[in-house]
Amino acid sequence: MNLAGIAWRELRHRRSSLVSGLVAITLGIAVVVGVRSVTVASEHAVAVKLDSLGANVLVLPQGATVDDYHTADIDAPTFPEEYVERMVTSALLGVENISPKLTRRTKIEGVSIVLTGILPDSEVASKPTWQLEGLEGAPIEHVCSGRHGVHADPRLQRTVVETLAADECLLGADAAQRLDKVAGDRVALEGQELTVARVLPATGTVDDDRMFMHLHAAQDLLGTGRQVSAIEVMGCCEQISEGLLSKLRNVLPDTRVTGIAQIVSTQIETNRLMDKISWGILLIVLLVGGLSIGNYMWGNVTQRRREIGILRMLGARRGGIIFLLLAKAVVLGVLGGLLGYGIGTLAVVLIGPGTLGLDVRALPAWIGGSLLLAVSVAVLGSLLPAWLASRFDPSANMQEI
Amino acid sequence: MLIQARGLCKRFERGHVCVDALQDIDLDIEERAFTTVTGASGSGKTTLLLTLAGLLRPTAGSIQFRGAELAGLSDARWAAFRHEHLGFVMQNFSLVPYLTAHENVALPLAIGRGGRAEQHQRATALLERVGLANRADHLPRELSAGQQQRVAIARALANEPALVLADEPTGNLDPGLATDVLDLLRALNEEHGMAILMVTHSPEAARAGTARIHIDAGRVVEHARA
Incomplete structure (x- = not known):
């Protein structure tokens, strides 16, 4: 067992709170992946249509x-x-x-x-x-x-x-x-x-x-x-x-x-709009996801104040406490990134043809992007709670009774 | 001398209110000694223990460990000191609720990045010593109060400390269990040769020590060998 192992055991122990933290990040990534997939499908459809129209x-x-x-x-x-x-x-x-x-x-x-x-x-x-x-x-x-x-x-x-x-x-x-x-x-x-x-x-x-x-x-x-x-x-x-x-x-x-403006401009503008929307959503997900994870982490840290005090009492350094909490954020990010990619892709692939009239396909290259994004959001959102947790007064644990 | 404190003061300030929890404390703890600290509630017993562990910073005075000054150490150095030389037994057991008894005992080694084999071997031996080998895979909530305190005692010994700081270790236990725990601490003190500094308000528990300190209003009023 090491600090990462302790983080993993805590995650397994508090599964219900893990779910609430995971939902925020999973939905955020699902939305980003969904919108990006639709944007790429739309760009492809426009390119094909332009080709079919000729010069x-x-x-x-x-x-x-x-x-x-x-x-x-x-x-x-x-x-x-x-x-x-x-x-x-x-x-x-x-x-x-x-x-x-x-x-x-x-x-x-x-x-x-x-x-x-x-x-x-x-x-x-x-x-x-x-x-x-x-x-x-x-x-x-x-x-x-x-x-x-x-x-x-x-x-x-x-x-x-x-x-x-x-x-x-x-x-x-x-x-x-x-x-x-x-x-x-x-x-x-x-x-x-x-x-x-x-x-x-x-x-x-x-x-x-x-x-x-x-x-x-x-x-x-x-x-x-x-x-x-x-x-x-x-x-x-x-x-x-x-x-x-x-x-x-x-x-x-x-x-x-x-x-040939009438052919090109409208479709390109549509693509540009989709592109802007997808990046806009990405920004919102970064902000909302980061804040949600930060809020979840702060709740978790407050709940674990006593455990953190125990670890500090036994000789864990502040850096170790920060590592412990960020390791949890990384696990959340990896799970949320994978789940978000799967859910987002599945949703648009299933509803794309019927609702949007687009043949939306999975973007395998976005698996890495989803993981990176989710882990980054989770870690960034957890930095402040982790730092504050490392400043908890360990003596409070010993004086509580 | 294992621990030597001189002129140790600790003042708490809350706005305009100042409380002198420790006042000019002089203290000597010898290697292998089993020292008990008694005093009324609020007399400064726990504050003394926390200050000696670096979990509270003294307002004034010096603390030496085997002749080396500790008072001015950084937070990281204090953490390293606690990890290397101190063990803790608390009234509330202070076990991590999602770790098994075995994992709780191995926790100090895990913090210090001890190898898995070493962690396993040491935790198994200690649980066996405190009579809980058959409860190694149980979570704290699955253990009785007395068993939890035994796990805590085993954990306190995991890193082979020079000094175990015990804060009311029998405070949450029935008299029968309290006696068992005191006997265990005394036996471990003799077997392992580590010093014990035990805070208690129980006169019976205080009699377990080989040296006694009595504190009143933040001052040492009695420091005697048994």
């Missing part, structure tokens, strides 16, 4: 407007395709996919069509609805905020598609209908015969009215040289909120970088 950052030439991009005016400004390389070599965190494109309005068989030159693999990666139609190859790794993994949803897997040949094109659903073309048909454009490789599914976007061909073939056909009208970027939501747009502006100073 969320648009790089345009300086002076161009988003309207220019959509209307594909023949005089719309362009910038060098080499900017793509600049973005890639800058290795900005959060840039998940880059889709450069050249758009020009043109006429095919008397029908006005927007011709869009694309790099097929990049384009398909940024358009989940295309991936549904089987234009997908092997999945590539999803990297966001340092978390690695492959999306469970196959629509969201980063994929590549067979490179379009120079004499092939893809037709949007509306464009195919207006041109009365199906896959395998041929169309004449600027004196060149192209084969319709595939008719794309209706997406409800401007893409439905477009004809797509390989970027470099389009550049050659239109005689623009290696120029592009825009670069669509899929940015990871967290990095967008942490200044990805300004970093892109630094890399490409003579361009206009815009976020």
Whole structure:
């Protein structure tokens, strides 16, 4: 037996008071773990949703407007395709996919069509609805905020598609209908015969009215040289909120970088709010938990005044008394941390899908965090009672009768 | 000389009220002596015992242990002194309620970080000596008053002290049990050779000692060998 053993025996002896001390710390940790788990699940859900929505950052030439991009005016400004390389070599965190494109309005068989030159693999990666139609190859790794993994949803897997040949094109659903073309048909454009490789599914976007061909073939056909009208970027939501747009502006100073605000801002704000709430709760738990444990410890110390007097009488030093009480706080912290993690995780995993509409998963990395937090709160809350207990007058024990 | 006190004073102050609990006490306790301290309630008997143990700080005077001055020691040094050289037997037994008899006896060794084997061996031997080997795993509440006091006596001997301070050790016991406890203390005094300083207001108990001190109003009025 040693001082820690004495602390353990006291805990076992006063189980009912142990429960009251444990409840405060367990509930506090459960709330923190629950809120953090929901926050992480929400962030993940938003990231997945953003990915499913496709590109969320648009790089345009300086002076161009988003309207220019959509209307594909023949005089719309362009910038060098080499900017793509600049973005890639800058290795900005959060840039998940880059889709450069050249758009020009043109006429095919008397029908006005927007011709869009694309790099097929990049384009398909940024358009989940295309991936549904089987234009997908092997999945590539999803990297966001340092978390690695492959999306469970196959629509969201980063994929590549067979490179379009120079004499092939893809037709949007509306464009195919207006041109009365199906896959395998041929169309004449600027004196060149192209084969319709595939008719794309209706997406409800401007893409439905477009004809797509390989970027470099389009550049050659239109005689623009290696120029592009825009670069669509899929940015990871967290990095967008942490200044990805300004970093892109630094890399490409003579361009206009815009976020698709209506998609990004609301969801990112929600995440930020959740994050703030979770840290706020953490602060409250630290304060309330610390005070509760302190109050419990003071009650315990008062109850044990006689025992502490006995130990001091037998030669225990003040440091030994402090150790005895803090050892108890550590045990409380470890038990409370483990129980709190278990209860908090179980609660949100069970109620998450039904009540919050979120697939909340356990955060194993938070086991250590819960233990550290619970032990810290318990020890900090117990410091003052332990110090005061070490100052008890041991002679009171001998004079009480 | 084991303990030598000279000019020992202890004054308690509560606001404007001052009480001189000990006044100019001179005291000698020899090695192996069984000294009893008698006096009326409030005469300063327990204050003297607490002051000699460093649990109360003297207002004035000196206390020497085998020639070494104790009066100015720090709190930590007093704690070490108590642990190394003193044993305690109290009227209220002062047992830790959630420790078994065996663990209570081993407590001084546990505080001093004695090894488990040493703790076990020593506590077992002492419980056997006080006739409680078969109650080693019992909690204090499962023992009679006399048995609890025997456990307390066994604990007082655990660290092989030079001096056992006993404060009314028979005060809570029936006359028959009181006699048993006094006999045990006397026997242990002879066997182990440690000195005993026992505070009592019982004349019968006082007769157990080989030296007697009588205190009245904080002053030693009689200091005699039996």
